[in-house]
Amino acid sequence: MRVSAALLCIVTHACWTVDANVEKTVFLAPSPLTLPNVHPSLDDLRLDSLLPALASILETRLPVQFPTKAAPRGLESWYILRGLDDGRRYEVRICWPATQPTDFWLDTYSVTHVLDTPNLLSSLALYSEQRQPNSLDALAPSNEAPLAPQSVLFLRVQAAASYYSNNQTLMKFPPPVDADIILDPYLLNLLPRSLGPTAAYITLVAIGAWFISGFIYRWLLSVAIAAESPAKPHTD
Structure with a gap:
């Protein structure tokens, strides 16, 4: 058991070291929501999407800025989490x-929470506007049938640079951060x-260490018993 405990400590320490530059949030998927197939739709927002079955890892470069009174958590980026299973963590x-x-x-x-919260809706609209192409087609209403119900969430990422440099240009215009965003069911x-x-x-x-340690213990015990047994007397 000492062997398995030592291995577990080593693996745990290694995982903690790897996760030094990781931030995460845990949530339960909401109930499916029927979204009307009219414009503007979620697709019209032109946000990057993450799906647990397909594109669960998104490689991106996130814009950042240093904290200010107006934006103490830096810049905000928005994403859509699609294809979730209701009630799954x-x-x-x-x-x-x-x-x-x-x-x-x-x-x-949730979609309804963002729509009902003015500051969140304003932030989402501003980010979406920055991602729109230069020329936009008119967003006319669509007469197509409503889309199938789906479990969808918005993800907001706030990023603030946390270093100091004597380079004033770098302090005013910090470069984007290379990041991977991972959706993990x-x-x-x-x-x-x-x-x-x-x-x-x-x-x-752990199972292997349990059996190996038991075998070693029984072998050592047999050796100890043999060493403690009195020697057989010799007959002339």
């Missing part, structure tokens, strides 16, 4: 290199899917 992680010190905040919101609402292989490996190592 998920987590969204953002990973970035240590060479780009940044503070991140991640929040998820939970297995049985207990463990992130990406950690499944790691959990299986640790379990196998």
Whole structure:
């Protein structure tokens, strides 16, 4: 058991070291929502989407700025989480290199909550406007049938640079941060899917260590008993 405990400590320490530049949020998927197939729709927002079954990892470059009174958490970016399973637990992680010190905040919101909250709706509209092409077609209403119900959430990412430099240009215009945004569903609402292989490996190592330690213990015990047994007297 000492062997398995030591291995578990080593793996846990390694995982903590790898996750040094990771921020995440955990949530339950909402009930499916029927969205009318009219313009403007979610697709018209031109936001990047993450789907657990397809594009669960989004490689991006996030714009950042240093905190100000008006924006204490820097710049805001918006994304759509699609294809969720009602009531299933998920987590969204953002990973970035240590060479780009940044503070991140991640929040998820339902569609109705964003529409009913003026400051969130204003932030979303501003970000969406920045992503629109130069020439826009008229967003005329559509007479097509409503889309199938789907479980959807908005993801807001706030990013603030957290370093200091004597380079005034760098302080005024910090470069975008290379980041991976990961949507990870939970297995049985207990463990992130990406950690499944790691959990299986640790379990196998622990079981193997249990049997090996038991074999070594019995062997050492037999050696000790043999050493303590009195020597057989010799007969002339």
